[in-house]
Amino acid sequence: MVGFFCLSRGETMTNELDGLLSQRTASMRRNRIREILNVVSRPGMISLAGGIPAPESFPIEELYRINETVLDRFGARALQYDLTEGFTPFREALAGFLKKKGIKCSAEQLLVFNGSQSVLDTLGKILITPGDIIALESPSYLGAISAFSAYQPNYISIETDDGGIVPEALDRALEEHPVKFVYLAPTFQNPTGRSLSVERRRQIAEIIRKRNSLVVEDDPYSDLRFRGEALPALYTFAPENTVYVSTVSKIFAPGLRLGFSLAPPLIHEWLYTAKQGADLHSNTYAQALATEYIAGGYIDRQLPKIIELYRPRQEAMLAAMDEHLPADYHWTKPEGGMFIWVEGPDGVDAEDLYWKAVERSVAFVPGKYFYIDPSHGLPTMRLNFTRADEATLKSAISTLGSVINGLGAD
Amino acid sequence: MVGFFCLSRGETMTNELDGLLSQRTASMRRNRIREILNVVSRPGMISLAGGIPAPESFPIEELYRINETVLDRFGARALQYDLTEGFTPFREALAGFLKKKGIKCSAEQLLVFNGSQSVLDTLGKILITPGDIIALESPSYLGAISAFSAYQPNYISIETDDGGIVPEALDRALEEHPVKFVYLAPTFQNPTGRSLSVERRRQIAEIIRKRNSLVVEDDPYSDLRFRGEALPALYTFAPENTVYVSTVSKIFAPGLRLGFSLAPPLIHEWLYTAKQGADLHSNTYAQALATEYIAGGYIDRQLPKIIELYRPRQEAMLAAMDEHLPADYHWTKPEGGMFIWVEGPDGVDAEDLYWKAVERSVAFVPGKYFYIDPSHGLPTMRLNFTRADEATLKSAISTLGSVINGLGAD
Numbered sequence: 001m002v003g004f005f006c007l008s009r010g011e012t013m014t015n016e017l018d019g020l021l022s023q024r025t026a027s028m029r030r031n032r033i034r035e036i037l038n039v040v041s042r043p044g045m046i047s048l049a050g051g052i053p054a055p056e057s058f059p060i061e062e063l064y065r066i067n068e069t070v071l072d073r074f075g076a077r078a079l080q081y082d083l084t085e086g087f088t089p090f091r092e093a094l095a096g097f098l099k100k101k102g103i104k105c106s107a108e109q110l111l112v113f114n115g116s117q118s119v120l121d122t123l124g125k126i127l128i129t130p131g132d133i134i135a136l137e138s139p140s141y142l143g144a145i146s147a148f149s150a151y152q153p154n155y156i157s158i159e160t161d162d163g164g165i166v167p168e169a170l171d172r173a174l175e176e177h178p179v180k181f182v183y184l185a186p187t188f189q190n191p192t193g194r195s196l197s198v199e200r201r202r203q204i205a206e207i208i209r210k211r212n213s214l215v216v217e218d219d220p221y222s223d224l225r226f227r228g229e230a231l232p233a234l235y236t237f238a239p240e241n242t243v244y245v246s247t248v249s250k251i252f253a254p255g256l257r258l259g260f261s262l263a264p265p266l267i268h269e270w271l272y273t274a275k276q277g278a279d280l281h282s283n284t285y286a287q288a289l290a291t292e293y294i295a296g297g298y299i300d301r302q303l304p305k306i307i308e309l310y311r312p313r314q315e316a317m318l319a320a321m322d323e324h325l326p327a328d329y330h331w332t333k334p335e336g337g338m339f340i341w342v343e344g345p346d347g348v349d350a351e352d353l354y355w356k357a358v359e360r361s362v363a364f365v366p367g368k369y370f371y372i373d374p375s376h377g378l379p380t381m382r383l384n385f386t387r388a389d390e391a392t393l394k395s396a397i398s399t400l401g402s403v404i405n406g407l408g409a410d
Numbered sequence: 411m412v413g414f415f416c417l418s419r420g421e422t423m424t425n426e427l428d429g430l431l432s433q434r435t436a437s438m439r440r441n442r443i444r445e446i447l448n449v450v451s452r453p454g455m456i457s458l459a460g461g462i463p464a465p466e467s468f469p470i471e472e473l474y475r476i477n478e479t480v481l482d483r484f485g486a487r488a489l490q491y492d493l494t495e496g497f498t499p500f501r502e503a504l505a506g507f508l509k510k511k512g513i514k515c516s517a518e519q520l521l522v523f524n525g526s527q528s529v530l531d532t533l534g535k536i537l538i539t540p541g542d543i544i545a546l547e548s549p550s551y552l553g554a555i556s557a558f559s560a561y562q563p564n565y566i567s568i569e570t571d572d573g574g575i576v577p578e579a580l581d582r583a584l585e586e587h588p589v590k591f592v593y594l595a596p597t598f599q600n601p602t603g604r605s606l607s608v609e610r611r612r613q614i615a616e617i618i619r620k621r622n623s624l625v626v627e628d629d630p631y632s633d634l635r636f637r638g639e640a641l642p643a644l645y646t647f648a649p650e651n652t653v654y655v656s657t658v659s660k661i662f663a664p665g666l667r668l669g670f671s672l673a674p675p676l677i678h679e680w681l682y683t684a685k686q687g688a689d690l691h692s693n694t695y696a697q698a699l700a701t702e703y704i705a706g707g708y709i710d711r712q713l714p715k716i717i718e719l720y721r722p723r724q725e726a727m728l729a730a731m732d733e734h735l736p737a738d739y740h741w742t743k744p745e746g747g748m749f750i751w752v753e754g755p756d757g758v759d760a761e762d763l764y765w766k767a768v769e770r771s772v773a774f775v776p777g778k779y780f781y782i783d784p785s786h787g788l789p790t791m792r793l794n795f796t797r798a799d800e801a802t803l804k805s806a807i808s809t810l811g812s813v814i815n816g817l818g819a820d
Contacts (some may be wrong), residue, residue: 017756019682020537020676020677021537021676022535022536022537022538024683025680028680028687030537052491053490055486056486058486058489058490060485060486060489063489064477066480067474067481068474068477069472071470076466076470078665079465079473079663079664079665079666080468080663080664081462081664082665087741097483113689114524114689114692114693115689115690117688117689118689119688121687121688121689125434126428126431126432126435127431129433129434140533143687143690146687149686150688180430181430214430253490254489254490254491255491255492256489256694256695257524257689257690257692259689259695266431267430273435273439274560276434277438277527277531277553277556277559278531278554278560279524279525279527279528279667280527280667281667282667283524283666283667284667285663286695286812289695291663316566325517335580339686401768
């Protein structure tokens with residue numbers, strides 16, 4: 001069971017080289033979700049804990065051909081040092097892809113990073129002076145907190161409800177605190193799966209503009225829509241005050257580590273400068289693969305396949321939850337994404353449930369880990385539905401139901 | 411000609427979002443070498459300015475097969491999220507490769523990053539509190555200075571001679587200043603091409619151990635040896651006080667952005683934690699390609715080809731320098747690597763020569779840019795010999811000779 005909790009600093013600080021460490025290491029924390037995955041890799045475990053695409057969603061067969069096309073078309077260029085901004089054909093392909101989603105931009109406005117995690121890290125680097133305040137929706141994506149924390153900010157949590165962040169609460173927070181930026185995932189948020197309505201997007205954009213604030217819009221999941229109508233990016237309502245961040249991880253392959261930013265000019269320029277010092281540029285070959293995947297039309301065939309893989313999984317999980325979870329448990333029913341958020345009644349500690357469920361080979365993430373204040377969210381859980389098939393998900397939810405109901409056996 | 415000098419901060423700081431920037435942006439600087447490459451891409455320019463492998467050194471034909479093997483062997487695993495530490499088969503292959511070079515380590519001691527630039531950046535992140543002192547050989551690799559500067563250190567320069575850093579000068583500096591770490595490239599250094607002798611390595615290791623200091627050993631070029639005997643890594647003399655940093659950029663392809671660290675346990679652990687927050691992990695697919703390149707034996711066939719490509723280029727350049735440069739110019743004659751360092755007589759400003767040479771379509775890097783104090787190194791130049799064939803290099807040196815001699819035409 002080692003590896004589940006954040007390794008405490010005390011354990012790591014016992015070496016005579018200690019004087020070497022920077023002050024900022026004191027604020028770094030390990031991503032506990034990734035730590036939990038160590039436990040989850042136990043044989044036979046059904047994991048609802050990850051946030052990981054199904055391996056069968058990857059276009060493996062197509063990649064034989066995509067690789068050949070990349071080598072034929074780009075040759076040595078795909079293997080050479082390249083621009084810090086990103087491989088130009090990839091940024092052009094991305095700009096075209098974003099246009100179809102209603103986001104108008106030129107290739108020059110995009111910067112390519114090693115996954116959207118690296119955009120978040122670099123934003124922290126250029127924006128956060130120690131002690132600066134960042135506003136987060138509560139609960140929030142843990143990876144963003146890991147990225148920002150290295151730069152020693154303070155956080156304030158903004159109230160959310162079933163519709164996501166509450167605009168009035170955001171307005172009040174910006175009134176009361178000198179907030180450096182607001183970090184939001186408006187569509188199929190991790191961990192809750194919630195989406196902001198068009199009306200809330202408008203209100204939030206207006207608040208951000210009115211207060212001349214900056215919002216970081218993290219958008220990894222919006223293409224994984226199973227039902228309902230596409231929602232316009234927050235960016236489209238306030239492009240001068242929004243850093244739009246996205247990735248090809250959920251629509252192509254996360255192992256390629258390709259994320260990107262679309263930012264106001266000043267932020268864009270400093271992201272560029274910081275990235276140049278941090279890693280020169282992102283993997284040219286991976287960008288060339290993604291260029292061909294998008295520009296070669298593969299994405300238009302693959303994305304519907306990915307959605308048709310995940311939609312029945314989510315439906316199966318939601319149906320099993322109706323059947324097996326008690327009446328005083330509530331959960332989100334997102335129109336897409338990768339997660340369902342469960343809230344039990346007061347008094348439940350989902351970490352207790354976690355350990356009991358793990359004993360019976362079902363894992364999930366206790367929701368409290370997504371809160372800045374670890375005393376919050378005790379009865380909550382994040383369930384992922386992308387990694388297992390329908391029958392397995394049904395069985396896992398049945399087990400979870402029996403654990404919740406305190407039964408000893410299935 | 412725009413883009414040659416570091417963009418001054420004044421030009422970038424004119425936006426109402428300025429209050430958003432972190433204090434550390436004030437210490438970030440653009441890599442002027444990369445900026446110079448904008449000028450150098452002019453049609454017809456012969457560039458001795460870059461530090462870039464020849465495209466014909468890449469195993470393009472082999473990559474068709476390597477890609478197939480990777481997809482056959484690893485399938486979805488090569489496209490999935492992976493360990494922060496790096497793809498295990500790649501770290502195993504690297505450990506085997508390092509063993510042949512006399513560096514004994516296990517796969518678990520290695521961490522994979524997005525190029526060695528990203529190791530340097532992450533070392534800065536975990537080690538440097540603003541104001542900390544870093545010791546650099548003078549001149550030094552500009553990319554390292556760019557990486558470290560984001561974390562607001564102060565620098566001290568250690569005296570060098572034709573044999574590289576002077577051990578007594580290093581010892582004195584460590585005596586007089588609380589140095590956080592020493593950054594060195596002991597073999598075929600960028601920009602000078604110099605290598606430390608075995609004897610100096612021993613002396614430096616002893617000084618570092620005696621003072622319980624830390625040295626960062628940057629080793630991107632040692633495999634590009636054209637003549638003479640291989641030199642043992644500084645790491646082998648002081649493994650507990652050395653962070654060994656290297657890359658596959660010069661022995662496979664820089665576009666894959668794969669560097670790695672071999673560090674003492676405490677540093678290793680914090681590099682891991684910082685990397686997890688910064689980008690989760692490095693490109694899995696690129697690591698799988700590099701695994702097959704090394705473990706499949708491709709590297710054993712390709713590396714001799716790369717050396718046989720560069721050796722005659724360097725010989726041609728050295729011969730042309732003997733012929734065309736005045737007697738009061740001196741230069742290094744490295745046994746490998748990618749650079750020759752030229753020092754003119756006092757009174758020469760190599761930047762004047764640069765502009766005159768560029769007018770005649772030959773570019774190089776004025777050496778002063780590799781010094782912390784820009785008033786140093788005025789008569790020096792860095793010449794790269796890997797990007798052009800022998801005839802072109804001879805012609806470029808002939809032009810450079812005539813520019814130096816103040817002649818108006820070839």
